Amino acid sequence: MIRKVRGKVEKLTPDEIIIESGNMFFESIPTYRILERCEIGKEYVFETHLEISEWNIAFYMFYDDIERNIFLNLKKVSKLGGKSALKILQKIDVEQLINMIASQDVKGLSKLPGIGKKTAERIINELGENLETLPVSGESTKLKDALEALEALGFEKNKVFNVLKEIDIEKLTLENIITQALKKL
Structure with a gap:
């Protein structure tokens, strides 16, 4: 399984990032950190997550291990899938997200795309107890x-x-x- 991808950023927009690695091109939706910290033409090592199901193949790319781990933890929240978790990480830095969860900021979490009050409460309830296991600065x-x-x-x-x-x-x-x-x- 692919865990890391080293490559040069070929394209970077809020809707997609394309990485050239050798003879392969990887396409994904960029997270907040990728959009803020990466530049076209420069080489980076990205953390990745590949999901294969009978209906879909999804390839997720993250700036660092912290983003990847938060993504995997968000996916564990009931009724929150990979697409929703990625939408959250596109709009907010993981440090801010961890702070919102730690402070039980339901109102702030509810402002994120695809997150209503009940989902925000579920995120806090299901991840708040495990906050010690989440990587933080x-x-x-x-x-x-x-x-x-x-x-x-x-x-x-x-x-x-x-x-x-x-x-x-x-x-x-x-x-x-x-x-x-x-x-x-």
């Missing part, structure tokens, strides 16, 4: 830890998340993030 880990600490102190999760969005958490320690958030709460 240091910034998202600090955000999650700060959310949990402030929630344990009795603050409402959505209010805490909105306050934390205003703080530059990348440059601060966890203790400083919590201290600044407490001042604003």
Whole structure:
């Protein structure tokens, strides 16, 4: 099975990406990160996922392993398939998506294509418990830890998340993030 594809970006639009790898061309729908970080004519190594069923063959391409893992986790949510998971990853960066799930932001998730309130709640319920297994950056880990600490102190999760969005958490320690958030709460 193909897990990674190394190749030169031949075409890149919001509707498709074409990669030339040797004598083969791979076509897929680009994710948010691919659209933001890739340039035509440059070579990249993409993570991939191939699905074969009796009705369809689908080839998905991702900028990195984080996107691929989030995609695979989204597909596990009941009533959410590969096409819907890919539509989500086209419109939002995985870090933002993880933050929405961690903060239980039903309203924000509902704004994504093909996601209504009930599906947003299912995503939060089914992936929120397994958030520890989702790959996240240091910034998202600090955000999650700060959310949990402030929630344990009795603050409402959505209010805490909105306050934390205003703080530059990348440059601060966890203790400083919590201290600044407490001042604003």
